Amino acid sequence: MIVGLGGNTVAIFVYLRKYKESSYRTFIVSLAIVDLVTCCAPMMIVVLGLRYPINLFSIWACKMSSFLIYFMCIGSSAILVTIAGERYRKVCVPHGRQLSARMSKYVCIMDVLLGIVLAWPAAVLYGNKSVTNGQDKIVGTKCDVSDELQDTNYPVYFKKIFLLFVNFDSSFVHVRLNWETNISYEENSLLKTTKKILQSDLANIEFPPCNCSLKEDESKEEIVQNICDNRLDISRISTKPNGEETKSVESKGKPHVFRARNLNQNEEGKQEKTVAVTRLFFIITVVYFCSFIPPFALGFATFLNKEFKSSLSFAGTVAYQMFR
Template structure:
């Protein structure tokens, strides 16, 4: 009799497991868009960030710019290697996920990485502001940035510490009576309470506060860059020499002349560009026919003009490099915040309207489950931003590509020679 009861119990459990698996597969089909989307971002992110770390560490000189880029790339790479694969597992088993510890750890890591990235972007904006708007003030050094990284870790842990408490395995009801599943979400103890909503409201407030601060900083930076570019353009325009039909008077930045000869005849001077009051001023009065007369007057106020001309060019070059770096970091910041907006919009809509998700059609659910992961775009996009806007990064990538292509070709030739 007991054996019959055991067989009936096992049979009921098998039927229940089969029903749960069937429901799980149906929900997985609704998540297929998210699986494809996250998988694509993960593959591109792992390859791109690994390559960016290698190039910047091996081919770029130590600088705050390199430190920022490498730090962001490491954060993005960790996100692509840990939270993203975990998300794929939860999408594959939407109501059959039973790893409570894994849910707590990876969810904490996801929040921690997001908060850390935000603080790093704030630090980058502050460094760019000091670099461009206050160039003669105290700058953020590499050593100072290391301390900021330590502070970032501490602040990230502090803000993310409620996550392991509130998140974990959560019981999920199905359309079949007495059939329940489990998912990685706010656990049963905190589900239905105000604490998860309060926690997310605080994070959303910090998110928009950071967005406002970054907007103000980059607005000031943009204004200063506009003035710098205007000044550089004005300087280039003043370097065009002016001529007159009867008299030609020029102020030179570099002059070449031969030693005086015995006949005391004046010679022609080689005059290149017009300079400012700090440069050498060489005035040569020439006749209509362009030949010098005995009344030519040459006035030299200072020397070493070629050196000053070179220094001016180097200064302009450094300014252009600074502007280009700022543009790259600004685009990274814009992509970061834009990638979170669809996610926040969908989550807010679902929070305000509890009947939104249950009433969605199959296509609507697929779209929702796809675009709710748009915030992972920022973890994939940065290496491609470098490829579009960082000319030095592009050059190094091309050189490495040629190097590895040559090595592969040489290896194939050697293998072909050994085989023959």
């Protein structure tokens, strides 16, 4: 909780102050805000629940924390799906229409609204649940599915829908971002290899004696680099009456000039940035997916063995309460 409060606050501050407006910044800030909201109220209530396991102090605090926890999971999953779609457009359709910074804000708002719509049943289902201390036979209450709805099918339906939604989203985003990261890496490697080959071929060209509009002290290697990184106006190559060719290389060409666009330093920088951003979102998705493994595993073990929780030692009970 402490790490989440500090880390998300720093992330929001840095990305809002140091980065220019973009869809990438919008997604990072949206994820940080959703996680920060969860760290503020629900986690504190969960800590109090661990401190007083059979003494529920407020039913409304229980309902609010349950709703916000489910909202965070669903909202974050929806935002990650949006990120996967945006990365697909950026990597696989780079020259097509991209998601603008303004549109990405609207999409994130829709993801948040989707989280609210799918998480509101938690506020209805959760409340007072009667529990008995196994040693002293003391009857108390804790924050869980309320006694009135415990024996109905509503909690089962809600949890099944929630698990299916989160698992599908996490698996979809994980596979899609992994695929896009590999594509970006291969394209970036091919771009660098092609540039090296072209530079090597151009370096072996023997230029005939000519009068060039380039600087007199410019070396052959600098001419090659200029051809690779800028634009060569072929129409400016002419022949003098004595048979000598005159070449001129201009940094700004016209539509009919040869352009080494894919070998341009600016294009290469954009490609490397796309790879880095896609890799970052892939790591975020992996961490997010792994965070659900412990509670899912404990829930599955409890479902298969009703005596699983009661058979745990003190250390096991502490670990169960931390990761459930």
